[in-house]
Amino acid sequence: MNKKNALVLIGSPKGLETSTSARLARAVLAPFDDQGWTVDWIHLHRAVETAEGTTELVTKVSGADQVVFAAPLYVDSLPAPAIRGLERIAAARSERTGEEKVPRFAVLINCGFVESQQNDTAVGICRAFAEAAGLEWFGELTMGSAGNGPKRFHRALAEAGSALSSGFPIPPSARKLTRRPAMPKLLYVIGGNVMWRRIAKKRFGVTKQEILAQPCKEA
Amino acid sequence: MSKKTACVLNGSLRGGTPADRAASATVKLLEDRGFGAVVHTLRDLDIAPCLGCFACWVKTPGVCIIDDAGRDVARSMIRSDLVAYVTPVTFGGYSSELKKAVDRKIPLILPYFTFVGNEVHHIRRYPSAPCLLGVGVLETPNVRWEEIFKTLVQRNAINFHSPDAEACFVRGDEDEDRGRIAAAIGEVTQA
Numbered sequence: 001m002n003k004k005n006a007l008v009l010i011g012s013p014k015g016l017e018t019s020t021s022a023r024l025a026r027a028v029l030a031p032f033d034d035q036g037w038t039v040d041w042i043h044l045h046r047a048v049e050t051a052e053g054t055t056e057l058v059t060k061v062s063g064a065d066q067v068v069f070a071a072p073l074y075v076d077s078l079p080a081p082a083i084r085g086l087e088r089i090a091a092a093r094s095e096r097t098g099e100e101k102v103p104r105f106a107v108l109i110n111c112g113f114v115e116s117q118q119n120d121t122a123v124g125i126c127r128a129f130a131e132a133a134g135l136e137w138f139g140e141l142t143m144g145s146a147g148n149g150p151k152r153f154h155r156a157l158a159e160a161g162s163a164l165s166s167g168f169p170i171p172p173s174a175r176k177l178t179r180r181p182a183m184p185k186l187l188y189v190i191g192g193n194v195m196w197r198r199i200a201k202k203r204f205g206v207t208k209q210e211i212l213a214q215p216c217k218e219a
Numbered sequence: 220m221s222k223k224t225a226c227v228l229n230g231s232l233r234g235g236t237p238a239d240r241a242a243s244a245t246v247k248l249l250e251d252r253g254f255g256a257v258v259h260t261l262r263d264l265d266i267a268p269c270l271g272c273f274a275c276w277v278k279t280p281g282v283c284i285i286d287d288a289g290r291d292v293a294r295s296m297i298r299s300d301l302v303a304y305v306t307p308v309t310f311g312g313y314s315s316e317l318k319k320a321v322d323r324k325i326p327l328i329l330p331y332f333t334f335v336g337n338e339v340h341h342i343r344r345y346p347s348a349p350c351l352l353g354v355g356v357l358e359t360p361n362v363r364w365e366e367i368f369k370t371l372v373q374r375n376a377i378n379f380h381s382p383d384a385e386a387c388f389v390r391g392d393e394d395e396d397r398g399r400i401a402a403a404i405g406e407v408t409q410a
Contacts, residue, residue, distance in 0.1 A: 012271065013268060013269065013270050013271045014271060045268060072271065074269065074271075074318075074322050075318075075321050075324065075325075075375060076371055076374040076375055076378065077312045077313065077318065077321075077371060078312070078318075079268065079269065079271075079318075079322060080269070080315050080318035080319035080321075080322050081268050081315070083309065083312065083313070083314070083315040084315035086309075086310065087232075087309060087314070087315055113332075113338070113339045113340070115338060115339065118338070118374075121312075121367060121370050121371050121374055124311055124363075124366075124367040124370070125309075125310045125311050125312040125367060125371075126310075128310035128311045128363060128364055128367060132310060185334070185337075185339055188332070188339060189332040189333065189334070189339055192331075192332045193330075193331045196276065196277060196330035196331060199273075199277045200276070200277035200280075200330075203277065203278070204277055204278040206277060206278065206280060210280055211276070211277070211280050211329065211330065211331075212280070212329065212344070213280040213281045214281060214344060214345055215280075215282050216281065216293070216294045216297045216298065216327070217345065218298060
């Protein structure tokens with residue numbers, strides 16, 4: 001029996017090793033080995049830099065049984081190189097005959113706000129892409145607080161992985177687990193503001209007054 | 220009184236496309252309304268992708284560490300009264316050419332969080348922000364893509380504290396398109 005192919009597309013500039021997107025994708029992909037899948041990974045920022053990378057990208061998407069796309073939210077949407085990758089895939093697949101297999105497409109989006117709902121516009125874009133590229137929509141997980149959260153976040157990732165590796169879409173029960181904020185919003189605001197001040201001061205010696213600089217202000 | 224200024228970001232992927240024509244029409248219509256308009260044709264500009272490093276918040280506050288045209292476009296945006304995004308509607312969103320410049324706007328806001336309504340957003344860095352106009356090129360109407368685009372423009376306006384935002388769609392008929400863009404400019408400049 002032929003092994004099934006999964007393809008993971010990482011749409012974060014931080015790549016396959018250190019990005020939150022890759023960490024979340026690894027958690028979802030954990031059950032795939034046991035289920036006999038082969039898993040390929042592509043970093044979209046790298047792939048779209050060259051013609052060879054782009055060709056490999058579109059070929060591997062069309063040859064996959066399951067595509068998992070993981071990206072951070074950038075200004076209410078996806079990072080530019082990720083959009084470029086999706087543009088290239090859709091353009092290449094616009095010439096499909098309809099006789100090829102239809103890869104499934106599932107999405108993991110995380111953002112630095114506390115509300116997972118802030119990812120919804122990006123999910124809408126991913127869904128519209130899937131339709132345009134002739135991929136079967138297999139659901140999404142959205143996470144706030146940069147994918148860091150309580151145990152229910154981990155359960156959501158495990159449930160999503162279990163479903164996808166068994167040939168089912170990400171279930172609503174998994175999606176629901178990440179929709180509630182990881183912590184009270186006010187706590188996130190206060191804690192976040194303290195964190196930014198500390199990072200600036202400890203790592204770069206930048207004071208809280210300097211953080212407020214307005215270098216683009218007209219003289 | 221100083222002249223109002225507009226910054227037009229042309230996000231077309233190629234020259235001679237409907238998005239190119241829409242960008243030219245937008246500039247002309249803004250000038251007719253008394254704006255001094257600057258257009259940035261993004262496909263011709265060397266703008267590297269945002270690294271997601273947050274140095275522009277904690278290391279070099281307000282300035283991206285990548286020294287390229289992305290800095291100039293961000294400066295042009297914050298110094299304008301109105302910013303127009305002109306783009307082929309791409310799965311409901313912006314083209315990759317437009318998005319490479321939009322991603323580099325992050326230095327224009329602060330790292331700190333605040334509430335806008337009941338949602339968490341970043342605090343403004345500058346005392347004022349430009350109004351936002353989204354001109355989406357979509358030759359074949361697509362209700363879902365249009366909804367996503369309108370939402371995206373409004374969400375961007377919230378995140379960058381724009382006093383007003385408006386989206387319109389052009390179809391490739393130059394006269395009708397001019398009318399649609401003019402109406403949207405009229406709406407957004409009432410703020």
